[in-house]
Amino acid sequence: MSLVVKRYIPLAITFVMGIIMVIATYFLEIGSPARDATTLLTGTVDVIVATAGVIGLIVLLRHHGVNVSRRGKYWKYSTITIIGVITYLIVAVYGVAIQGRYLMVASEPVSWVYNQLYAHMDATIFSLLAFFIASAAYRAFRLRSLEASVLLLVGALMLLGRAPIGGVMWEGFPNIATWLLNVPNSAGMRAITIGIAIGAILLAIRQLMGVERGYLGPER
Amino acid sequence: MIYGINDGLVASFVLLIVVVAEGLIALYLSRTGRAHPKIRKIAGLEAIEEAVGRATEMGRPITYTTGLGGIRDQVYYQTIAGLNILGYTAELAAKYNARLIYFPYDPTIIPMAVDVMEQAYIRAGKSEAFNRDNIQYLGGDQFPWAFGVLGAMHREQSAANIHMGPFWAESLILSESGFYTGAIQIAGTANYHQIAFFVVAADYALIGEELMAAGAYLSKDPTSIGSLWGSDWAKITSIALTILAVLLTAAGVTALLDFFAL
Amino acid sequence: MSIGSISKIDRRYLYILLFIAVSIPLLSPLKLPIPIGEHAKRVYDLTESLTAGDIVIESFDFGPSTRPENYPQAKGHLFHARELGLKVVALAFWPSGAPIGEEALREVYGADFEHSSEYGQTVVYLGYVPGNEVGMQTFGDDTSTAKGTDHWGTSLTDLPLMRDECRSAEDFDLWAEWASGTPGEQQVIQFVQGRHGGPSAVPIVVGATAVSVSGMMNFYTSGQIYGILNGLAGAGEYEFMLNIGYGYPYEQGPSLDAQSLGHVLILAFIVLGNIGYLLTRSKGGKS
Numbered sequence: 001m002s003l004v005v006k007r008y009i010p011l012a013i014t015f016v017m018g019i020i021m022v023i024a025t026y027f028l029e030i031g032s033p034a035r036d037a038t039t040l041l042t043g044t045v046d047v048i049v050a051t052a053g054v055i056g057l058i059v060l061l062r063h064h065g066v067n068v069s070r071r072g073k074y075w076k077y078s079t080i081t082i083i084g085v086i087t088y089l090i091v092a093v094y095g096v097a098i099q100g101r102y103l104m105v106a107s108e109p110v111s112w113v114y115n116q117l118y119a120h121m122d123a124t125i126f127s128l129l130a131f132f133i134a135s136a137a138y139r140a141f142r143l144r145s146l147e148a149s150v151l152l153l154v155g156a157l158m159l160l161g162r163a164p165i166g167g168v169m170w171e172g173f174p175n176i177a178t179w180l181l182n183v184p185n186s187a188g189m190r191a192i193t194i195g196i197a198i199g200a201i202l203l204a205i206r207q208l209m210g211v212e213r214g215y216l217g218p219e220r
Numbered sequence: 221m222i223y224g225i226n227d228g229l230v231a232s233f234v235l236l237i238v239v240v241a242e243g244l245i246a247l248y249l250s251r252t253g254r255a256h257p258k259i260r261k262i263a264g265l266e267a268i269e270e271a272v273g274r275a276t277e278m279g280r281p282i283t284y285t286t287g288l289g290g291i292r293d294q295v296y297y298q299t300i301a302g303l304n305i306l307g308y309t310a311e312l313a314a315k316y317n318a319r320l321i322y323f324p325y326d327p328t329i330i331p332m333a334v335d336v337m338e339q340a341y342i343r344a345g346k347s348e349a350f351n352r353d354n355i356q357y358l359g360g361d362q363f364p365w366a367f368g369v370l371g372a373m374h375r376e377q378s379a380a381n382i383h384m385g386p387f388w389a390e391s392l393i394l395s396e397s398g399f400y401t402g403a404i405q406i407a408g409t410a411n412y413h414q415i416a417f418f419v420v421a422a423d424y425a426l427i428g429e430e431l432m433a434a435g436a437y438l439s440k441d442p443t444s445i446g447s448l449w450g451s452d453w454a455k456i457t458s459i460a461l462t463i464l465a466v467l468l469t470a471a472g473v474t475a476l477l478d479f480f481a482l
Numbered sequence: 483m484s485i486g487s488i489s490k491i492d493r494r495y496l497y498i499l500l501f502i503a504v505s506i507p508l509l510s511p512l513k514l515p516i517p518i519g520e521h522a523k524r525v526y527d528l529t530e531s532l533t534a535g536d537i538v539i540e541s542f543d544f545g546p547s548t549r550p551e552n553y554p555q556a557k558g559h560l561f562h563a564r565e566l567g568l569k570v571v572a573l574a575f576w577p578s579g580a581p582i583g584e585e586a587l588r589e590v591y592g593a594d595f596e597h598s599s600e601y602g603q604t605v606v607y608l609g610y611v612p613g614n615e616v617g618m619q620t621f622g623d624d625t626s627t628a629k630g631t632d633h634w635g636t637s638l639t640d641l642p643l644m645r646d647e648c649r650s651a652e653d654f655d656l657w658a659e660w661a662s663g664t665p666g667e668q669q670v671i672q673f674v675q676g677r678h679g680g681p682s683a684v685p686i687v688v689g690a691t692a693v694s695v696s697g698m699m700n701f702y703t704s705g706q707i708y709g710i711l712n713g714l715a716g717a718g719e720y721e722f723m724l725n726i727g728y729g730y731p732y733e734q735g736p737s738l739d740a741q742s743l744g745h746v747l748i749l750a751f752i753v754l755g756n757i758g759y760l761l762t763r764s765k766g767g768k769s
Binding site: 132 | 225236297331357393399421429433444
């Protein structure tokens with residue numbers, strides 16, 4: 001594939017689309033036909049993403065299918081993965097078939113799998129975070145330096161201030177926690193947010209100008 | 221509309237122009253050699269080579285993730301930054317004959333990742349060593365993906381875990397569990413609510429815009445470094461505006477605040 | 483057991499202790515009193531200040547993983563809105579939020595609320611609205627363009643609340659965002675509030691997971707977010723205020739007791755780890 005197709009055309013598309021979106025956001029009136037056209041344009045991205053979902057499915061099935069066929073490492077887990085994917089696909093298609101297009105999200109078979117399996121597994125995995133936080137806090141909150149000590153002190157004050165037991169121990173803990181959130185935390189977050197925003201704008205400018213093109217692929 | 225600009229976006233547009241202008245001027249000065257800005261060391265990025273070397277010595281792989289982002293969401297810029305660093309890491313891995321396994325979250329990233337890694341292996345002169353099976357898609361849901369990565373880290377006994385991109389609740393799961401595999405951990409995100417977890421649990425952490433600066437930092441390209449220099453100018457402008465707003469408001473002059481409300 | 487080993491306890495012992503500490507109050511509640519914080523009070527006061535007939539948007543943007551924190555927040559506020567005679571338009575920009583929103587509405591408005599006489603007049607459920615932040619923007623610009631039907635396929639033109647009253651962000655009197663990630667409160671600020679007159683025109687209250695609250699404080703202090711329910715504690719504070727004002731059942735007590743013991747235990751782990759570390763360091767050893 002020539003360099004024009006692999007590099008210059010994508011860069012040109014990136015530049016033009018970026019300028020169109022900036023103009024649309026700032027200058028085109030909400031509800032105007034031109035604005036609606038750009039909204040439609042961003043909606044086409046959803047079409048591309050939906051197609052990419054199929055790619056992901058194929059990659060997943062291929063990887064695990066090859067593992068199973070070669071009896072590779074942990075091939076039994078790969079078998080479970082493939083069975084799970086195909087089963088849920090069948091359930092989803094069945095749900096569409098019996099309840100119609102608009103109700104795909106709310107179809108009963110899909111809802112059943114979601115509520116009885118997925119929701120519980122998701123909540124279980126998320127609950128493991130509490131244990132990881134405990135071991136991370138035990139391991140990392142050490143009085144190694146002045147900064148680490150300040151981190152430890154603030155962490156302790158927040159732990160006590162944000163749970164009712166802190167208010168039972170001393171009525172000042174909740175007020176201190178609120179102050180820490182409202183003042184120093186807010187100041188730091190504001191600075192980080194502004195910095196990130198500036199960084200994101202200039203990264204976008206580098207992309208629009210074609211300076212940042214590591215994601216575009218091989219040059220030859 | 222005010223001055224032809226949609227309501228509520230006038231100040232935003234003016235600030236955008238200011239930031240872009242500063243970035244472009246700094247970029248031009250750097251590119252034409254009229255200025256030679258320097259970037260301070262970013263420990264996390266310097267440590268990547270150390271991590272790859274460690275993986276080579278130990279004969280264990282490197283696991284790499286770019287978080288939960290795709291190309292169409294609001295945090296896509298973090299994913300792009302993560303892919304830039306992936307390219308750098310892949311080139312090092314190719315050079316040192318270390319195995320690099322990448323776990324994309326969003327299927328839209330897969331073709332880009334394949335291209336980025338293939339290009340890196342070609343640059344290192346090891347195109348025949350590139351293996352597409354080292355890009356393992358685990359599914360597009362947060363916790364299934366995170367636990368798939370976690371399982372892979374434990375099974376493969378990775379020597380280095382690198383996480384660069386937008387992360388949410390899985391950040392602590394990955395970094396804390398990764399610690400117990402004995403791997404060196406380098407992580408970076410611009411999601412402010414997860415930065416603290418990476419700082420605490422990873423060996424090296426990139427905070428916020430350090431992630432976005434990675435492309436420029438690693439390539440050492442004067443044009444990219446110039447735009448980073450421009451971002452510093454923009455930050456100084458923000459600080460100046462903040463101080464000015466405080467002083468004016470204290471003096472009872474609300475013109476600047478009224479402008480920002482436009 | 484040497485001194486150094488205090489700072490290197492096997493994490494599995496920590497996990498067991500944490501499990502026990504969290505389980506005990508769930509089985510036998512401690513009934514700790516709950517202090518009402520400023521952030522939750524502002525959510526309550528702002529909702530109280532609305533008048534009957536005002537339109538509230540309830541956005542269920544979370545999944546089952548954060549349900550223990552977000553669900554009681556959202557359900558309490560729905561109850562509050564109903565008690566005040568507010569008109570509720572509920573929706574979700576997360577697919578996983580749609581079934582949860584439906585469940586909350588059934589608990590507050592009745593198991594068969596979509597067939598009740600008040601449906602379409604004082605409450606509507608749009609379900610999942612696709613498009614993430616673009617969907618939010620479109621919804622703020624024109625509610626019928628974002629999604630043409632409700633959660634069960636009924637056209638919005640057949641629902642008086644959506645047809646005649648709630649047509650764009652100009653008609654919103656309050657946006658209650660129940661969020662645990664993206665799209666969430668920042669996207670509402672950017673794509674709805676910022677485009678339609680700012681905080682005074684579209685006030686926002688947020689119920690969020692505790693971990694994400696620190697990042698939204700700059701929006702709170704600038705007034706873009708009026709009030710925040712901070713995680714499980716925020717949900718408990720709100721339920722407590724509703725219990726006093728409306729007799730709403732205060733159900734978060736055992737969970738907050740469990741959270742309290744969990745926090746104290748983690749603090750104890752930190753102290754233990756530091757004792758071992760400092761003692762080891764003072765003896766010239768490595769930690």
